[in-house]
Structures are given as structure tokens and as C-alpha cells.
Amino acid sequence: MKFAYKFSNLLGAVYRQGNLNFSTDGNAVISPVGNRISVFNLKNNTSETLPVSTTKNITCVGVSPDGRLAIVVDEDGAALLVSLVTRAVLHHFHFHKPVSGVRFSPDGRKFVVTKENVALMYHAPGKRREFNAFVLDKSYYGPYDETTCIDWTDDSKCFVVGSKDMSTWVFGAERWANLIYYSLGGHKDVVVGCFFEKDSLDLYTVSQDGTLCVWESDTDLDGLVLKKKSGEGGSRNEEEEEEEEEEGEGREGASKHFFNKEGDFNNLTAAAFHKQTHILVTGFASGVFHLHELPEFNLVHSLSISQQRIASVAVNASGDWIAFGCSRMGQLLVWEWQSESYVFKQQGHFNNMAALAYSPDGQYVVTGGDDGKVKAWNTSSGLCFVTFTEHTSSVTCVAFTASGFVIVSASLDGTVRAFDLHRYRNFRTFTSPRPAQFSSLGVDVSGELVSAGAQDSFEIFLWSMQTGRLLEVLGGHEGPVSGLCFSPVQSILASSSWDRTVRLWDMMDSWQVKETLPLTSDGLAVTYRPDGQELAVATLNGEITFWNPNTATQTGSISGRHDLEVGRKDTDKVTAKQLAKGKSFTSVCYSADGESVLAGGQSKFVCIYNVREQMLVKKFEISCNLSFDAMEEFLDRRKMTEFGSLALVDEGAGDGDGVNISLPGVRKGDMSSRHFKPEIRVSSLRFSPTGRSWAATTTEGLLVYSLDGSMVFDPYDLDLDVTPASIRKQLRLQEWTSAIVLAFRLNEKALKQEALETVPHEQIPVVCGSLPDIYVEKLLGFLATCLETSGHLQFYMMWAQNLLMLHGQKLKNRSGSILATLQALQKSIQRHFDNLSKLCDFNMYSIRYATALSKQRGMKRPAAPEDEEDEEDEGLSDEMSQASLDDDDMRL
Template identity: 55%
Template sequence: MVATTTWLLRAVRQFQDDTNVLKLELEISRPSATWPFKERFSNLVGCVYRKGNIIFTSDGNSVVSPVGNRISIFDLKNNKSETLPVESRMNITVLALAPNGKLMIAINEDGEAHLISLVSGSILHTYHFHCQIHAASFSPDGKKFAVTRENTVKVFHAPGSTMQFNPFVLYRSFYGSYDQNVCIDWTTDSKAFCVGSKDMNTRVYGAEKFSNLIVYSVGGHNDCIFVSVSRNGHVNIWQCDTALDGLIPAEVKIEEVKSEDEEEDEEEDEQKEQEKATQDALEVNQKILYKRLAKFNYKSCHDKEAKLTCADYHKKSRILISGFSDGAFFLHEMPGFILIHSLSSNNYDFSSVSNQSLSTVSFNSSGDWISLGCSSLGQLLVWEWQSESYILKQQGHSSLMTCVQYSPDGQYLVTGGDDAKVKVWNTSTGFCFVTFSDHLSGISAVRFTQSGQVIVSASLDGTVRAFDLNRYRNFRTFTSPRPVQFASLAVDGSGEVVCAGGQDTYEIYVWSMQTGRLLEILAGHTAPVSSLAFTPAHPILVSGSWDHTIRLWDVFVSRGSKEVIQLNSDALAVTYRPDGLELAVSTLDGSLTFWDTHSAAQTASIQGRADLGYTRKEGDRITAKKSAQSKAYTSLCYTADGQCILAGGKSKNICIYSVKDQMLLKKFEITCNLSFDGTLEFLDRRKMTEWGNIGLVDEGQGGNIALPGVRKGDLSSRHFRPEVQVTSVAFSPTGRAFAGATTEGLLIYSLDASVVFDPFDLEEDVTPESVRTQLAENQLLTALLLALRLNEDELTREVIEQIPHEEVSFLCQSLPEIYVDKMLHFVASSLDQSAHLGFYVHWSQQLLLQHGPALKQRAHSIMPSLRALQRVLTKRHSDLASICDHNKYLIQFILSLGESRQKRSLEESHDSDEEDLMQTNGAAASDSDELDFSDIEILK
């Protein structure tokens, strides 16, 4: 199996090398752009956590994390991540999951709550609290959920299986706090709940009406239920003299039907009634009583002057976890406050969060795993405290993501950010598996070599570095004679030449990948070099600059520029079509121009400034329409077939244009998050004051960052709102997805997100019944063609998996050429999902063998399917190789163990034979004294 997969990989790569030579001889007949562009948002992989609380699912195998105004679910068992296709108007800060794991409540910064179904991944209902919400929690029985709203607690009936007009049905409001309530927790039987408030008191309420419990208050805390922890590190343990089954239900009075006027004042009357009942209960000395058993202080185990920022308590195991502002966290066994685990920079290599404040901690259902979130780093950790090992350790870019590119097989994504880090992401799992931190300043560009084994990155620190994906190390560093801030990067098709353009010297530097030596300095531009690109087939370098020109260079022949093309404005981005016959340029005036690479003549032009959209920032003194005149596209990328082009810039839209028709095909809005700046066309006049916008006056709005060099303390904190923009776009070589590096993160739009009915050459008699009829009559080729015409994956898979293995070669030979592309794409997708690996590998092998020469004539159309096949084969080859290596060592161990046992048994049998022989010899010697030594040797 490994040998067959290796042969297929070599065949695919050789086919791609052959087609690269034929690409210049092919004249692509581009039909009118009929690309459906049914891509939908599929995943957010560039960020794992922003702010809010992190929760585990009911089975404890997945972590739910708020990422801006979206929600990501990380499957720890299957090692995959998924982002729900729902968005909120602002950043989500509170999450609550129902015990059945089917419903979830997400509340954003503005107090807008969304009831989300995890089964369908959609928003069922929206309810607005009109204020900031600190905590929400479902009762253990799943019948109610409580929300802390300012100094009140509102308990709602949880939505059930029956249809409801309004899922947020208020059950009762609880009062008594003098300040905001910040946390909440329920008892195990859902009869009572505990609320912590900023007024330094903790209150226990009865969820139902009890005669011996209305409200009970204990003081001095801000995070409490039986075990209370205060911000200054004091821990109190409380015990109730009444068991949970000792609560006495109060007599329920039959309420009369109230009029509409009485219903309007119902909430105020209930508040007054509850305050009066509370005062009466305090005067008569309630029967229920909480007694403080012990009081502890974290100063005994944590000497640093750090504040407690988060805590969680696991009731079954009675373990308390507490996180601090310096990144340390402790596990104590209650009620004895016995330290069972501590983790900080002093006793373990945990430097990634050792100097940053922990935002949230939580236990899973079994209490074995702990999730930790750090909002300042955008980091999410899942820690197994018993074995002291990571289950999950993910961190996005802490600053703006600036560039992105797909690997040649579409299996990986590489990103660079202003945090001077280069990260590589797996497109299948959505996880980052390696981070390179060798640069000292922001990353301006990243590139994959054609082999996909080397990543090259350019940075503003004056270096260009090459990273090896096999050994995960920086094996080559390219520098210039004098310090230069590199703003652009290009690598030729062979991977032997690396070029980088300067932002302050206006020159292009050419290095050799093998030796690392500077080969040449290309001079001619009179402004910063903003973009570089190599042609796919020939080593012709194109450079775009702010001096209103693009230049063509032959880096192997001449020292000067080969051609100079004048533009009407500054060049911001350049890119070649996959066949190398067309060049696209984005300029500062918001237009896209297309040029023929042979004649250097302009072939098309698109004015795209109006498609960027009109948005206005809070600090703008001009209107949105006036502000749009300064916007332009800063990143371009062709689709896999070369018919359309993607464009992104300082806007919340990613636009797709048809090159031939010179028109906009589709516009993708990356976010509707109002927590970002630049998402609204008109500012809210209610936020305008005599000093300007309230967002600029109030420092509490937006995020905060620290001045350079300051690691702790908030004396240097600055408040800002990041501006929404698209810094880079990249289209997958497989043609099934594209990615955009945005302020929100790395957004992936894919065709595989949903099932789309897209038949091919459909007729009246082409039905699933006819396909199954032909299959039952053993008409395999006819059944396969009908299934491919219906273009339903399940039906096609049903037909293919019933075809005998020995008939595959004949069917591939008889398959018409028009169906070969669809068959290749289906085999590639099936290899990624199906367990019949050898069967589909055999299909792909026969397809390439039977239709190889014909496929070379249609290289431009078949390339996305070949890329997809290469990606899946590479993934399966690596998985199979690791399994074979593991099995090889396991078999060697079993064989060695069997040999040792066999050797031991032979030795034991040999010893027993010698003992029998000695006994026989002794008996023979006693019978005859004439037995000599030679006779003994013969007996042996």
C-alpha cells in the first residue's frame, strides 16, 4: 500500500512538472464566467480565544470557546476544530451550555443573548437584556437557566422539546444585591443557586418558594457556592445545617387573572414583596443557617503580589482551581485546602502564560482536564493535571495577521503577523502545529516553495528566513549589506532563487537558496517595492512599486529591467494567473488592471473602489463616502482555473471578479462585529457628545494593549478598537476553498461546508431508481455514468463501492473523457473520508494510467483535481507511514519477546534432558563399571 501511494505521488508530481512546460503552449479558451461561487464560511482557524468564559461539553471531549463574535468548538477526541456558522453583533463574553448538549446561550458585550442549537448550528431566538451580563448558567436538571443582570438575577424557563413562541419565558426575578452580580452556580438538585456580587456578599436563593429559605447572605466574597474565593486570595468554606432535601416548600396561592395594567407593574410589586419577605425572614431568624468551617489564604502558597482573576470548583472531586494575574494557577483539595498541584514559571516550563493574566478556567465533567484561556495572548490550553501533559495548546497571532498562503497541495496554510511569528496551520484539523519565532519584527510576506517542504518569510527586521517543515528549524537566513525593511517576497518555481523588495531602499535583493549568498541587487524603482511575483513557468520576476510602475526582470540573464509598464497610480499588489499568461495589478486608485505577459499590453480593467463598501470609523471627521476614496485592494489572488480573481483590502468585504466580463460576481462580508472599528456606514448619533464620540472619550470601550517593554501592571494600558480589514487572500490549489487573513482571524470559505445539488447533463430518465436498476442488472458502466450525471456523492459512492476490484481497470478505460475530471475529484474526496484506502488508491492509479496523455492536453482544467489528489495522498501516505513504523517496532518487540520465551523454554527443556541423562548414566554406572567417557558422549 505504501509503495502504491508513493508511486501515485511521484506520478502526480511528474504530471505537474510536465504540464508546467506545456502551459506556455496552451491557449486557454476561457468561457464566460459561470463560476457559481457557492463557498460558505466553514472555519475560523487563525484565532482560538478572545475573551469570555470557556466551557466543556457534557461528555467532556470538546471545548467551546468564544472567538470574537463567533463560537469555536475544539474536538479533543478527534483532533478537529469547528466554528459555528453564527455571528453576533458584538464580541461574545458569556457562554452557557444546557446539560443535554443541544442548546447553548451566548451573550455578547451589549447584553444581546442568542439561543443557539448545536444540532443545526443556527440561532433559534434572540433576547436583549440591554446591559452587560457577567454570568449565565443552566440548572443541572435543564429546566431553568439563570442570568445575572446588574443587581438582579433573572431565572427563565429553559426551552423544551415543544415549540414555543418565545423561548425566553421569565420564571422569576431575584433581588437583594446592592451592586452588580458577577457569578452564579446551582446546587446539584437545582433547588437553590448561589450568586456572588461586587458588594462583597454572597447570597443563596431558593429557585422555588420555600418557607425556610428565601435568601441567605454571607459576607466578604465575590465568587461563592459553599466554597467562596475573594479577589484578594481569601478562601472560605461554608456548611449549611440543612440538607438539600430539608427545604420546606411554601404554600402556593392561586393567583387571579391580572389585567394588562397590573401586569406592567408586576415586576416592581414582586421586588417590593421579596424585599419585605426577606426583611421579615431576617427578623424572625430563619431556620436555615450557614456556618463557616475554615478560612484560608493563598499567600501561604503564592507569595507574589498577584490578584486572583478566575476560579472554578469541581463538586464531585471537591477540587478548587484558581488562576492569578501572573499566569500561575493552583489546585487544592477541599475542605482541607490541601495543595495537590501548582503550575507557574518557577516550577515548570509554562512560560507562554507565566507573565500574562489568566482570563478563565474550567473543569470538564470528570475533573481530569482543565481549560485555561488567556485573552491578552489569545491562547487556549487544555491541561491534564494528573499526568501533567497538554491535551490542547493553541495560540493565534496576538497582533494583526498580515499575510497568508496555501501549500502547493492545499494541505497547509502559513500565516505571518505583526507579532513576528510565522505559524503553519493544518486545513483539515484547523490546528496550528508549528510556530517559528525567529524574527524580531512584523512579518510582511510568506511563501511556500514548489516542493511544499520549505517556507520563506520576509520581515521588517531586515532578514528573510527559510524554514524546513521536516525538521522545524530555520536553516537559512538571508540578509542585505545594509539594514533594509523587506516589504515583499517572491520565490521562483524551482525554489533556488529568493527575491525580496525593500521598503526604505527601493531595491530588490536576489539570493541563492542553496548557498544563502546575495547574488544581485536590482535597482530601478524610485519608491518602495510593494509586491513581487515570479511567473509559474519561466523565471521572470515582476515587481510593483509606489512609483507608478511595474517592472519585469530576468534574474538569470540581464542586470537591468526587461520591461517597464507605466501605471496611473501606485502599485499595491501584483499576481500572475496560474498559467503565467496574464498579470493582474492593483493600484492605489482602487482599480484592477490586467496585462498580457508576452506583449505587455493591457487586456482588461476593473474599477473596484465602489465595491469595497462605505464604512466610517469612530474617529473619522469625514463621511463614509469621502473616506472610501482613499481605499484600495492590497491583496490579489487568482482562482485555481484562472477565470476569476479575488481581491481584499481595507474593507470588510472580499470581492470576486470575472476577468473576462470585468464584473463583480460575488461579495463576501467577513464580519458584522460592531466591536471592531469601521463596520458601520453611519455613526450612532446617540453616542455623540459635545467632546466628540463617546467611544473616544470613554476609555472603557475597546481592547487594551501595553506599551513596549511593560509586562505587568495597567499604568501604561492604552485603549483602542481594531479596524476591520482584509490584509491578504489566498485561493486553495484544489479549487475548493479560499482563505482570508482578516482582523477577525483566518477565515476559510469552502465548498465542502454543505451539500449542494448540482447535476451534470441531467435528463428525465436519470434518476436514483434508474441508477440502482442498472446496478442490479450488472450494467456497471451505465450505472456509474448515471451516478456521475446526478452528481450526488452518496449515490456515486454506493455505485463505486459495489464495483468489483478486477473491473476497475476496464471501467477506467471505458470512461469518457468528460467524466474523468469529476471522477478524479470524487476519488480525491473519498480518499480523505473513506476507510477503503486501497480500493480508491487503485481507482486513482488506473485513472492516471488510462487517461494520462489526454489529461495533459487539458492541464488548466484538471490541475485543481490533481492538487486535491496530491493533498489527500500526501496526508494518507504520512498517516500510513507512521502506522507502519509503529507496527514495525511493535512487531519487532513481539518477535523479540517470542524469541526470548522460546529460548527460555529450550533452555529449560535442555536442562531437564541433562538431568534425565545424568540419572540414566548413574543407573548404567551402577549396573556396569566398564562404561567409559566415550560412551557418555555418545549418549549425550
């Protein structure tokens, strides 16, 4: 139970590639992120990543009309049938070729998959009892090149498919007598979108060169006649059947329109059509989008929302919100076109994440990336609420001060910057006398001292947060300074370096070296235990060594080289087993109680070790995405040549003689190469101060793993008489304390909540006073989790207050073990405080505005009729609703 961490959320990446979808109610956007699916709830401003992953990056997603099922297809054509209700995988299927689109019919009975130049129609799962979830109904051939888009008629009788060969094909979902297939031309470029008009066979097609064709049909949907089977209406000869195959309902190109008349815009890249409002949305490679009303082609709206290519467009059911995805920047935007405002605006780090840090209460996470941005994320909503762009080069390290309202970041641009989370500004910039690239960072407990280590001059710089002045330059290391950490209880700074030493600097005694700890290999990371009595150091030989900083003696070591289990890259000529000898942990972090250590590095695995036993407790595989390099342990020998992998030989540049293999030590890949597979690795990881979760910055993004104790039965001191019946009996007898003790021994959340909420509020101090010491900590932890979700705010606050007041001295003596519980309680209370203070401030401003408005109108007119008062109230409510909308907008 203690280490039952499960994948909880993916932050730092909101959109990569593929198509966007809205949920049925229109309140959520379903976005593919790498090989996972994220659901962004626009109503509650929360994000959730489903615990479902494919083997490669996702290219298309189809959502059923009732919003219960989704078909997810990756780059290779491997498909998953996912329940959006239970978040579980229901079925696996493989289409064996890359799939360009998946679309359910409006009645939910069928879905069409397009791959290469074929359209395949399947029976939708759940509508019929089938042993196999995907049952092929018909295959449709027509286009000569790859298919690009699909759309259905409203009654699910026909569907249309667009192709790269500039043609559009209309197919009948049934065997219609007057429609088998129909081919439409008229375009001079790839067809990007094709859409049926509402309750009609009229058709709109959009091509990449910015051309819209309007096709009118002389046949209604009701005019489609089912083809009679042989035997019902007499047999036909083959010639008649062939003639009928060729014919369909008559169509004529009614009109043709052009988007880029002035030549301002380049390629049209994405399109969506809302049938109820007849609004066509088109996105372009320049980041511009247009709204047109069809069939008149009246321009409603034109705006540039990005500097990059718009890869996907989706419109919600009501037609109010439009979602845009920009794959190159990793942007996801939702635009309300009638009010011309953003509903949602998020962007991840478009390069690798390099560092992360938790706030002291665990409510926020800050990340720094190779793109030079520092982003702050809310752990409960999973969304970014502020981005700082002052750095001009890669951010290597980030940290919070003890107050939790100041973020400090170090960068390769030669600056260390401090950001204020109250005013969202950069209020301090620390620099060195000579330009230096800072690779490590440390902030002391008081928040007054800021230190940064340089990787080129081998020096450590110390600044004062209060004045911004450089206090001292600490020299002595003979290699780049790789890690810095201040002691939580003393004014001592520990620094690790590539010169195979860890130095302890005394901040009180003239910044002199107090101790020098010799290492067996280059030091890569150093961290203090939360009580300051132990030091953990990760070295280049794959070991984690533990030291007593008071006596300068080594207390233990863990060899983690075999636990890394690195994969083999496509360009590697040696086996993964040999490669593992050169790998190591690059980030180490203690758990909140100090008993365990979390380690990660150049591998897809994150390990948790027990410090006392010096053994591996649990290992997490952070990704199974084969789109990344160094994922597989063994490569297919049949594809190996003297130059390396055959896949790389095929992609070789030039005339075929040269092979594109990167030089030794190159991590980022060849910049001139058209194809680049990023290597999977963990750059930084941290335990949450509450101990309930941990986060890691990886090639995929910011992965959060948390404890999910709802499904695990974990009793404490269980006995035969500890049953739900005995708990309820004690409650009926009003034996509150014994009922609570029994509930905590059974350790089921529902029973604990029932026992607590049955206690009358005036009895809370009595129960808290008579509670045994061993259950005080358990009850505080339970209160912390209840406060996050429960609406009984004052009731649970009374419990917390009485427990802390009556048992404060005993808890103080056990401060080390109870620290995580107290921080979890502080996080819950702080979140409620922030929400309520915002609400109260907003209400105060609203009341002031109302009184000022009434005084102003009272001065003009002493007596106002009733109808005018109603108008005034209506205007006030409009102002307030607009203010609340503005307040809820996300800051990018």
C-alpha cells in the same frame, strides 16, 4: 455552485475573552473567539468554528446539561440560543444590559442570568411548550454591586450568586418556607467563585485577594419545605411573611484559608470546582494555577503555565482535564493534572495577521503576524502544529516552495528566513549588505531563487536557496517595492512599486529589466495567472489592471472602489462615501483555473471578479462584529460633535478639555489610550490550490471559506430518463459505465458513491477505459473528495490509478483546467500517506522494542511462567499507549 463559498472555519485565534465550557462527554472545549464560538475536539485533534456570530464580542456562554443547547451573550446583552447539534440559531433575545454570567440548572429546566446587581431566572427552552423561548420566572435582588459568578445545587433547588460588593447570596429556586434568601459576608475583596458541595448546601466562596471561605449548613437539601399557598394552610399576616423573608437555614463560617500566604502570587482571577473529586482549581494574574482538595484545603498541584493572567478556568465532567484561557496572549491550554501533561496547547497570533500562503497540495496554511511569529496550520484539523519565533519584528510576507516542505518568510527585522517542515528548524537566513525592511517576497518555481523587496532602499535582493549567498541587488525602482511574483512558466520576476510601474526582470539574461509597465497609480500588489500568460496588478486608486506579460500590453481593468464599501470610523468627520475614494485593494489572487480573481483590502468585504467579463461575481462580508472600528456606514448624527463622536469625547483623557483623537495616518490607535477598537481590514488572501476554498487574514483571524456542495442540487446534462431508478436498473444489469455516467449527470453524492462502490474491483480497468473523456475529470474530482473521508482506501486508489494511466495523455493536454482537480487528489493521497507512514513507523518501533525486550528477558530466564508473560505484555501496552499519547501532543 462554482462560487457558493460559505464560512468554514476560523484559524489563528483560539480564545479572546469570556468563559470556557466543556462538552457533556468532556471531549471538547467550547471557546468564545471574538463574536464567534469555536469547538475544539480534544479526542480527534480538530477544531470547528460554528457558523453563528453575534453583533459584538462574546462575554459569556452557558451550555445545557445535555450538551444540545448553548446561550451566547455579547457585550451589549444581545443573546443567541444556539443548537450545538444542528449549528443553527434558534432564538434571538436582548437583555438590554451587559450580562456577567449564564448558568443552566443541573436538571436543565431553568437557567439563571446575572446582570448588574440582579439575578434573573428563566424557564429553559425546550422543556416546556412556550411561544417565547426565554420566559422569565423570577427576579432576585440582593447584592448592591455587579454580580460575578453563579452556581446551582445538584438537585436544582437553590442557587448562589457572588458579587463585587464582597457578599454572596443564596436564593431558593422555588418558594421554600425555610429559605427565601441568605446573605453571606466574610470577604474583603470581589468574590470570584462560589460553589456548592456535592448533594449539600455547604458552600465554598473564593475572593480576588486569595481567600477561601468554607460555609457549613445545618439544613440538608431534603430539609427544604415548600411554602404553602394562601388558602391551603390558612392566611398569614404581613408581619409574619416579612419575618420569614429574613430567615433562612442557619450557616456558619466553618473555616477560612488563604492562597497567598508567602505573598508570591497576586490577584486570584478565575476558579472552578469539581464536585465529584472535591478539587478546587484557581488561576492567578501571574499565570500560576493551584489545585486544592476541599474541604481540608490540601495542596495537590501548583504550576505556572503562562506569563499572563488566567482569564477563565473549566473542568471536564470526569475531572481529569482542566482548560485555561489567557485572553491577553490568546492562549487555550488543556492540562491533565494527574499525569501532569498537556492534552491541548494552542496560541494564535496576539497581534494582527499580516500574510498567508497555501502549501502546493492545499493541506497546510502558513501565516505571519505582527508579533514576529510564523505559524503553520493543518487545513483539515484547523490546528497549529508548529510555530517559528526566530523573527524579531513583524512578518510581512510568507511563501511555500514548490516542494511544499520549505516555508520562506520576510520581515521588517531585515532578514528573510527559510524553515524546514521536516525538522522544524530555521536552516537559512538571508540578509542584505545594508539593513533593509523587507515588505515583499517571491520564490521561483524551482525553489532555488528567493527574492525580497525593500520598502526603505527601493531595491530587490536575490539569494540562492542552495548556498544562501546574495546573488544580485536589482535597482531601478523609485519607490518602495510593494509586491513580487515569479512567473510559473518562465524565469521572469514581476515587481510592483509605489513609483507607478511594474517591472519584469529576466532571471536568465543578467537580471536585466525586460519590460516596464506604466500604471495610473501606485502599485500595491502583483500576481501571475497560474499558466503565466496574464498579470494582475492592484493599484492605489482602487483598480485592478490586467496585462499580457509577453507583449507588455494592458488587456483590461476593473474599478473596485465602489465594491469596497468601507465603513466610517468613530473619529472620521467625512462620510463613508467620501472615505471610499481613498481605499483600495491591497491583496489580489487568481483562482486555480485562472478565470477569476479574488481581491480584498481596507474593508470588511472580499470580492470575486470574473477576469474575462471584468465584472463582480460575488461579494463576501467577512465580519459583522461591531466591536471593530469602521464597521458601520452611517454614524448617529446625534452623537457627533465638533470634536467627532460623542463616545470618544466621553473617553477623552485629561481634565475633559482634551479629546483623544488619533493623528492622520495612525492605524494602530493611541498607545496611551485605555480603550482601543481595532479597524476591520483584510491584509492578505489566497485561493487554495485545490480550488475548493479560499482563506483571508483579517483583523478577526484567519477566515476560511469553502464550497459546501452537499446541500446544493447541481445536475449536469439532465434528462427525463436520468433518475435514481434508472441508475439502479443499470447496476442490476451490470452496465457499470452507463450507470456511472447517469449518476454523474444527476450529480448526487450518495448515488455517485453507490454506483462506484457497486463496480467489482476486477472491472475497474475496463470501466475506466470505456468512460467518456468529459466524465474523467468529474470522476477524478469525486475521487479526491471521497478519499478524504472514506475507509475504502485501496478501492478508490485503484480507480485513481487506472484513470490516470489510461487517460494520462488527454489529461496532460488539458493540464491548465484540470490542475485544481489533480491537486485536490494529491492532497487527499498525501494525507493518507502521512498518516499511514506514521502508523507503520510506530508499529515497526513497537515490534523492535518488543523483540528486544523478549530477547533481553530470554537471556535472563529461559522459561517464563504465564502470569509473568501477561505482566510483560501489560507493561508493553502501557509503554505503547504512553508513546502514542506523546506522539499526539500538539507542538506549540
